[in-house]
Amino acid sequence: MSKTFTAKNPATGQSVGAEILEWDQKQTIAAIKAAANAKQKLSATTPTQRAAVLNAIADAIEAEKDNLAQTANLETALPLPRLSGEVMRTVIQIRSFANLVKDGGHLLPIIDLADPNFLPVARPDLRKSQQSLGVVAVFAASNFPLAFSVAGGDSASALAAGCPVIVKAHPSHPNTSQIVYEAVIKGLTSQGLPKELFAIIQGENPEITHWLAKAPEVNAIGFTGSAMVGKLLISLSQERSVPIPVYAEMGSLNPVFFTPTALSEKADELAKAAIDSALLGSGQFCTKPGIIIVPNDDNGDKFISQVKEYVAQQKVAPLLNKGIATRFKDAISKLSKSKGLEIISSIGNSDGYGVTANIFVTDWSDVKNHEDLLEEHFGPTSVIIRTPFDEYLKVAKSMQGQLTAAIHAGADENVKDLVDQLSQIAGRVIWNGFPTAVSVTAAQNHGGQWPASSTHTTSVGLDALYRFVRPVVYQNFPDNKLPKELQNANPYGIERVINSERSKKAIN
Amino acid sequence: MSKTFTAKNPATGQSVGAEILEWDQKQTIAAIKAAANAKQKLSATTPTQRAAVLNAIADAIEAEKDNLAQTANLETALPLPRLSGEVMRTVIQIRSFANLVKDGGHLLPIIDLADPNFLPVARPDLRKSQQSLGVVAVFAASNFPLAFSVAGGDSASALAAGCPVIVKAHPSHPNTSQIVYEAVIKGLTSQGLPKELFAIIQGENPEITHWLAKAPEVNAIGFTGSAMVGKLLISLSQERSVPIPVYAEMGSLNPVFFTPTALSEKADELAKAAIDSALLGSGQFCTKPGIIIVPNDDNGDKFISQVKEYVAQQKVAPLLNKGIATRFKDAISKLSKSKGLEIISSIGNSDGYGVTANIFVTDWSDVKNHEDLLEEHFGPTSVIIRTPFDEYLKVAKSMQGQLTAAIHAGADENVKDLVDQLSQIAGRVIWNGFPTAVSVTAAQNHGGQWPASSTHTTSVGLDALYRFVRPVVYQNFPDNKLPKELQNANPYGIERVINSERSKKAIN
Helix, strand or coil: CCCEEEEEECCCCEEEEEEEECCCHHHHHHHHHHHHHHHHHHHCCCHHHHHHHHHHHHHHHHCCHHHHHHHHHHHHCCCHHHHHHHHHHHHHHHHHHHHHHHCCHHHCCEEECCECCCCCCCECCEEEEEEECCEEEEECCCCCCCCCCCCCHHHHHHHHCCCCEEEECCCCCHHHHHHHHHHHHHHHHHCCCCHHHEEEECCCCCHHHHHHHHCCCEEEEEEECCHHHHHHHHHHHHHCCCCCCEEEECCCCCCEEECHHHHHHHHHHHHHHHHHHHHHHHHCCCCCCCEEEECCCHHHHHHHHHHHHHHHCCCCCCCCCHHHHHHHHHHHHHHHCCCCCEEEECCCCCCCCCCCCEEEEEEHHHHHHCCCCCCCCCCCEEEEEECCHHHHHHHHHCCCCEEEEEEECCCCCCCHHHHHHHHHHEEEEEECCCCCCCCCCCCCCCCCCCCCECCCCCCCCHHHHHHHEEEEEEECCCHHHCCHHHCCCCCCCCCEEECCEEECCCCC | CCCEEEEEECCCCEEEEEEEECCCHHHHHHHHHHHHHHHHHHHCCCHHHHHHHHHHHHHHHHCCHHHHHHHHHHHHCCCHHHHHHHHHHHHHHHHHHHHHHHCCHHHCCEEECCECCCCCCCECCEEEEEEECCEEEEECCCCCCCCCCCCCHHHHHHHHCCCCEEEECCCCCHHHHHHHHHHHHHHHHHCCCCHHHEEEECCCCCHHHHHHHHCCCEEEEEEECCHHHHHHHHHHHHHCCCCCCEEEECCCCCCEEECHHHHHHHHHHHHHHHHHHHHHHHHCCCCCCCEEEECCCHHHHHHHHHHHHHHHCCCCCCCCCHHHHHHHHHHHHHHHCCCCCEEEECCCCCCCCCCCCEEEEEEHHHHHHCCCCCCCCCCCEEEEEECCHHHHHHHHHCCCCEEEEEEECCCCCCCHHHHHHHHHHEEEEEECCCCCCCCCCCCCCCCCCCCCECCCCCCCCHHHHHHHEEEEEEECCCHHHCCHHHCCCCCCCCCEEECCEEECCCCC
């Protein structure tokens, strides 16, 4: 463990925080094996105990709120209020999983009692519930140093499901990661659980990804990041002797459609709101509106002229790390040379990993002439596409899978076909709003058709838990040999489906 | 469409039934495109309409019950009573899906109303339900010419989910397939739906598999069959520009463990029951007990000697087709030459695709010396493994994923560790019973860890439907632009989760 690295402050490009020891393969494998050996300690907890563990972790993270926000601010250059809010989002989403599991609802017990008259043949006693998958490898994202990082949505949902977690910490914020790691361990051990149930792998070595994805003891992967790494993980999983599910959220263009009617009343206001959404967090959200569709009429002209005025006033913060800044600058520089593409730029910002905002404007018929224009570019940019309103459906039909799609229209406008098409490609469809800001709640869905996501599951909200469980049914088992949630007495007092009826009662 | 083929009667090896036209690529692609174009006709049906369609299909199949059983008997050599029962299983499972969808329960509506006080930030109105995936390609199995074939569990669950279905009919029973196809079309069209929503592709050409798996309009695959074809489908899916879920059920060894205590009272009875299960349907079930573990003590001796006596009396029916018969004979012949492997055989049967039953007996320590012994061999064979009881856990830990695992033990015996281990590898764990016979019910789970299944889902029972839907959430939508199941008035009158509470009420 001789190699080390340091975080860089994006505002200055200078090293910040402690020297971080780089994990080697042997240590990584040992951490995975230790987690696998300890897994029953977590999976065997009762709903009440599981909830207590999650709440203890949430409390321990909340106790570090200021320390975390300050450390993350130095490592990411994201503003302090945003980071304080993100600590609380992280804490609250862990608590919401605690709330879900404390009633055992996540076990989804379904009991069909033996029935000699069942057709076409007699039915045995069948009792099914959801069991923990095993060790989950989580790949932390750079753009949410808390909510999608060490103890973010993937880790929280996996722990809630009863799975040990090994996180590949993001090398852009290793000090933040270490603080969160220590808080998680404090929470786990305060409830009598072994610290081996949770680990972070620190390092810049790209091989870490391979070690985790190939380890036989890893049973599932949760990933938020680029399409390139997401596809690598899927491919590594398929090469294993036992393939595992890869829940990869790989980003999105999040189209926002404005009808002429929507713009006719408040083109100015909507233009500002669209740019605010596109430049929020320096455009480093997977829900950033990367395509904005406006009509090529007077309303559209008004929208564009307001965009010009507003973008000119914007100062954006530095990007998260050197890699993102370099890729962004390269992409913008390449597109800037693309003939006939209009560019709206903000005032310069070149401190550390600073960049300017660049909004491109083009006609739908001209998109094909600009290579890479409709690729996801992480950073303060978006593409405004102009086309007649009656072409919107065609534009929507040409699109790949998206995390979100938004439409701004009049209340009485008939946009059914467009909404239907958007619901075919996106996991979340938004009316008269913008895709940034993702509520962590039961109804949420953060996932879309390929290539936005690798599966039809959500990585945000309570349903994220179900990625990390699998059904097991017990046939004709003696009561005392069944998992507790399936026993006659219903010792957990949870809601179960018994012969197709919901009930919290015991079986007599 | 000049090429044709015919079914073969396994009892004689002779052609039976009509000349079947072999589909070519152009016809196949046209059928897929037609299904994709018609998909909204099915996905837009109300719960009541969807249920009526399924019931009409079930009725139309039931009306052909005798015709189907007789035709399938000629094409498969499976006994008539089994086939009549299988028609009814097919019919009843379609009706059970009708029953599920008629209440809209499968839409799983979750509504979180806007909440300005939600933490950490105000929550918009979010309403999520499950939407149809699109066209599903189903690969029919040879061993269930009805229940896992043209209108079997995969097709029924996909149609119930609102997905058009294209079935690769199994060339072993094309006439049976055609009758079922016509019944499905009768059911669909009787409810005013276009026949393009359902098609069967007939043929022996292995390219059909590739055409289906590669078609851009196909959104998911349901498969029951060999590991070889299952793995091919997964690999073809990953090569697509848009990968799709492949729900492959690829078979299993279904270990059955007998403790000394279980055998001490009734070794004879259990030996007969185990052999009955292994030879049922000539051993052509994916739930056939392919490994039987007995102790190497007096009880085990008693079990084996009863097996010898009982197997000698067995006559098994011919296998389903020439390919299965040939592969079975080759495997048995190869194993028969393996030194020191005890073989218990039945009386000869060589009509048509007839084979003898062959049960192998070996010691656990000797298994490694017999290549392919622990592969799944479709046909009347099983492997009895003898080892001390205190080695059972070790044996279980060495096993791959299984559809089922069974344990016969005394009521007061402590076999917790063994049960826990079996629940780690199998989707269904059976107490003092045998794996053959799979109830079609809500609590059922027919799927296990890799390589038994490609995903953690079930292909039997009501939950099979959820393989063919995906969540979509609507944010801040005007009520009249929401899917009906999410509208305030709850026009379908279905149960919904509103702000975490179950309710059938409207929202005021």
